[in-house]
Amino acid sequence: MIDKIASFGRSGADLVISIGRAGRFLAGVLSGVPRPKTGFPLLMKQLYSVGVLSLAIIVVSGLFIGMVLGLQGYTILSDFGSEAAIGQMIALTLVRELGPVVTALLFAGRAGSALTAEIGLMKATEQLSSMEMMGVDPLRRVIAPRLWAGFIAMPILAIIFSMVGIWGGMLVGVEWLGVFEGSYWGNMQASVDFWDDVVNGIIKSVVFGFVCAWIAVYQGYDCVPTSAGISSATTKTVVYSSLAVLGLDFVLTAVMFGNF
């Protein structure tokens, strides 16, 4: 009994310690002054692997989610004879919620897990410690470009996701089910506000990108340097990122769109 209580307390203390370490780690990464000459090519390389290579999954998922929204929305809205509102439904759903959230979830699975595994393997093969031996700061050389790349790539991916989704919804709603194209775009333009909806969605995706990249690089940097350790760190990255994104999404939605 005492053992159980003790282990419960220990896991609580461990949680607080790891949050503290993650915060200190983040401060260490961000406090390094970037060197444009050497830092920029590294950032480009990470933007390529984190952003450009995630584009395919983002575009395909966005297209299908938009098409499903169009189909499902049409079925429900046509019961009320208001299928013309389908454009506004799809656009608001994507721009406010699904765009940032689904992109972040896909990003955590596609790019976050790769970041964790890469950094974890670097740690397991002692590349990070040998960098330190050579006087190269691994936080600045390895971690910082990856963190910034996730931070920059995520909003771009979310915007592309929303755009492709809206286009996919038009494909189903207008081309296939025969909603009038003018009312599709017209209702959308009348109800979507650039600052209230689009920009708030982008702010959301910036926050999600930051959190996902932070969790991914921290889990990689902090993992137990064995094969089992790397695999559990990769799992933790996806699980923690998804939970953090969904939880933060509720808070951000309440702040941005809840009128109170």
Add this chain to the structure above:
Amino acid sequence: MTQRTTDITVGLFMLAGLAALLFLALQVSGLSPKSAKSTYTIYADFNDTGGITPRGRVSMAGVTVGSIDSITLNKETFQARVAMSIHGDVDNIPADSAAVIRTSGLLGEQYIDISIGGEMDSLQPGDTFYSTQSAMNIERLISNFASGK
């Protein structure tokens, strides 16, 4: 992959993001340069604004000619004072026109419709509509009907 190819693909990626942002701004949210053109403000006092909201539509013969700026309560008359901005090129609204709150469709959004009057003088910026017609309230209609008024 050489640094140059990486730079080019990342550049294209950034441009795709920018293009998507432009699409969201212009096509989806209708943030067009022409909405920045000059407008003037006129006012209307309603007994009941029903469901109209700021950013809502102001139309004339079904054509959108402006939008609702703000809805405030006039504490002296206990009426709602609605400020609406009308496109600058619609500058000949007759002075005896009426502002009417209508509903598009049975369940649709509410908007302000300007029913045209016949006077030669036109409303100037800052003027207030002489006559208004408040939102139709179905509950009130039913209760009036039930009580036989």
